[in-house]
Amino acid sequence: MPADDGFAAACDFWGPTDPDVSGNRWHMLIVELKSKWAAYQGLPTKHSEGALKGLLHFWGQLKRLTKSEKPIKSLHSDSGKEFMGAIDKHCLALGISRTTTGGYNAKKNIIVENRNKTAGERLRKCLATATGGSSYWAELTGPCMAHAIRLINIMDWANGNNPHLAITGEKYGADKTLQPFGCMVLTYIYSEGEEDLEGNTGLQARHISGKDR
Numbered sequence: 001m002p003a004d005d006g007f008a009a010a011c012d013f014w015g016p017t018d019p020d021v022s023g024n025r026w027h028m029l030i031v032e033l034k035s036k037w038a039a040y041q042g043l044p045t046k047h048s049e050g051a052l053k054g055l056l057h058f059w060g061q062l063k064r065l066t067k068s069e070k071p072i073k074s075l076h077s078d079s080g081k082e083f084m085g086a087i088d089k090h091c092l093a094l095g096i097s098r099t100t101t102g103g104y105n106a107k108k109n110i111i112v113e114n115r116n117k118t119a120g121e122r123l124r125k126c127l128a129t130a131t132g133g134s135s136y137w138a139e140l141t142g143p144c145m146a147h148a149i150r151l152i153n154i155m156d157w158a159n160g161n162n163p164h165l166a167i168t169g170e171k172y173g174a175d176k177t178l179q180p181f182g183c184m185v186l187t188y189i190y191s192e193g194e195e196d197l198e199g200n201t202g203l204q205a206r207h208i209s210g211k212d213r
Contacts, residue, residue, distance in 0.1 A: 006073035008033040018138035035166035042142035048085030122148035
């Protein structure tokens with residue numbers, strides 16, 4: 001659980017891609033560094049007003065999850081222009097500490113870079129399962145990425161914890177079925193001490209394509 005003095009965040013953009021179903025070509029990922037809880041924001045263009053929109057959406061989610069009004073106290077990013085302008089003005093007005101990587105340096109924003117990589121792998125698997133290939137890669141990038149980030153937040157990690165538990169102090173009460181982007185996702189919460197054939201415990205998810213339903 002983040003300390004009472006507020007949240008620490010780090011963010012990054014990737015793209016451009018061909019427009020997805022919402023017309024977004026740029027993809028913003030923000031991670032709360034203490035809990036590792038992440039949020040996704042799709043944007044049509046790469047600019048500071050869009051980055052601020054993503055940051056405010058992220059903060060709103062954190063406040064709902066923690067049932068608090070804790071502020072974001074620090075924000076880390078690269079030195080791209082999309083993280084200047086509106087973002088810098090907002091941070092200055094609210095007293096948010098700003099740090100940057102001093103240019104593009106993935107190793108200085110490693111938590112976000114790793115989450116982007118993991119979510120990208122999940123995204124490709126989601127697309128392959130939902131469509132049988134990558135035919136709809138561009139159109140479904142945003143919805144699949146948002147869903148991949150959500151699954152990473154709520155599924156048990158190797159240490160038995162997950163970002164949702166870390167940020168809320170509670171285990172995730174999963175819906176039994178979710179049906180994003182044309183495929184069904186079944187979730188199953190294993191009882192304490194129970195594990196599947198691969199040794200996974202806790203909340204697991206399985207993607208089923210339309211032909212398997």
